[in-house]
Every structure is written in C-alpha cells, then in structure tokens.
Amino acid sequence: MSGVYKAEYIWMDGAEPTQKLRSKTKIVPLGHEPPLWGFDGSSTNQAEGHASDCVLKPVFQCHDPVRGAPNKLILCEVMNIDMTPHRTNTRAKLVEVAKQYTGHEMWFGIEQEYTFFDGIKPLGWPDNGFPAPQFGYYCGVGADEVFGRDIVEEHLDKCIDAGLKIAGINAEVMPAQWEFQIGPMGPVEASDHLWMARFLLYRVAEDYGVSATLNPKPVKGDWNGAGAHCNFSSKQMRESIDVCIAAAKALGERHELHIENYGDGIEERLTGKHETCSYRQYKYGVSDRGASVRIPWQVAQDGKGYIEDRRPCANVDPYVVCRLITETVCSRIPG
C-alpha cells in the first residue's frame, strides 16, 4: 500500500502509582496530519467498561526512527469525550502553569537513569550472587564493566534520528544501569522529548529481549538507585548566581510537596547514602552530591547558570516535575 504512512500514537495510561506508556498504529494518507483518535480506556485504568471511550489528541510528533520514513511517532494527550483533559492528563496541567510564567524563560535538562533487566535480574548479573562491588562501572569500558552497550548505542542513534534533543549518555554506578540526558529546553518540550525518548528506549530494548526499567531502587542493599535529576534555569538564573541561590531556597519551602510527587518508592532511594540526601531533609550546596539540590561547580565559578534538583526518581513524570518546579520557583524569584 503506498500513499500512506504509519502513525504510532503514544499516550500515558492510568496505571497506579506510576503511569506507563501505551501505543497503537493508525494508517494515515500521506500529506495529512494525524487526526484525533480513540482507545478503550477500560483496558488502561482510564475509564469504566460501560463508557469506555477516551480520546487521543496529537500534541507532539517526530520522525519514526524504528519504521523509517515516512512513518511518524505521535505523542498524545488523553482527553474525555467532551474534549476536557482526562484526570490522568498531567501534560495539560503543565501547559497551564508554563503559560503563566513564560516571562521567566524556564529551561529544563533532565538526566534519565534506567536499568536493563534480563528476566528477573539486571542484565549481565550472575544467576547466583552479585557482581563485584560498585566502583569501575560508572563511565566504564570493557566486557567486565559494561552490560547492554549495543542497546544504548542504538537508542542514542534512534533519538538523534527522530530529532529529539538528547544531550548525552553514560554508563552508571551500578552495573546494567545507564543514563541519557534531554535538553535544555522549555518545560513542555523537555518533557515531551523525554517521554518520546523513553518510548524509544523500551522499543529498542524489546528487540534485544531486554526490558528497560525506571524502578528507582531496582536492587536492594549497597547498590545505587536510579534518579532523574532535573536541571533548570530561568533567564535571570542564567545571568546571576544570586537568583540561582534564591531558586534553591525557594525549593526548600515546598520540600514535602515535591517529595510526594517525585516518584513512587522515593523513600527507598533517598536514604542519605549513594550520592543522595535523605528525603526527610532539604539542603543545597555547591558541588554537593549529598545535597537535595546541587549548584554545579562551574556555575559557582561563572557566577551564573542553573541548578540541579537531585530528588526526582527515575520513574517520575516529567510533566509533574517541571510543573512543580515552575510553580514553586517562579512564584518566589524575580521574573
């Protein structure tokens, strides 16, 4: 069949406590925009069986690097049939808040950590017992340090091919754990690109028979958790360290609210060990990876830049993180 393309509609489901991605394919005539579409919300915890229809509204699209041209990936917001945002539609809430504070020109850069699993154990781990203790794995090289690099490389290539603003990748502290970074760009854009990059991660790993997971503490004990550090700046922060410090102080005023929304399982990850600050405490500091919020060394040096909120977990919804940071910070610093 020619004269058509495959549009992969992608949306966030109603899974609790952590929403996941779903997708399905629509064939669309070439030259046409992907239209509104529907799905069975009773199968995704988004509707009851007797009134099961939910609406998919395309909001962001890019080239589909898996199927190739002319096919596309279509990120959607979930709407009710009266076209109001569905209760699980966290993007619509972020769009509202972002609109209120456009004058601040907020930029976000998110570091997505994740862990590859082969069945019930992390990829490359022995069937019994554990690999050597953490040390050589972070940014490691060699078959004894690194597991899953071919998947990671293919994911990076696909993100670039799709036109996503991916900033870099690295192997993490726990073996089979990796990271990619998205941004910096506006709150809605950064979150859209992160959700698309997550979709591609799951999709690419699927072809290797490996599952990529965002569990914030995939292995109990003396092993690093997985986070989604959220770096951000306003126009004024990019001009003055004083405003960066004001932003760090502002985040401290709503610490509990942020912790409650920074990913299920956060208490297990933010223990005060493994480069984290306890979830019970809020502190910020220059170069301090044991703080809730880090002011990078380079930023202190330059006297301007951005700060890093280290609290969000790998499984966090970026629409929620970017909304909370925008609300908390922009209402308390000069715009």
Ligand code: ADP
């Ligand atoms: P880390 O040293 O914490 O591992 P990374 O290099 O992994 O840092 O990630 C840094 C992130 O900060 C990137 O996602 C990048 O896009 C983001 N970033 C850089 N400059 C800014 C800025 N001015 N505002 C917001 N985010 C920024």
Ligand code: MN
């Ligand atoms: Mn990083």
Ligand code: MN
């Ligand atoms: Mn990291």
Ligand code: MN
């Ligand atoms: Mn970081």
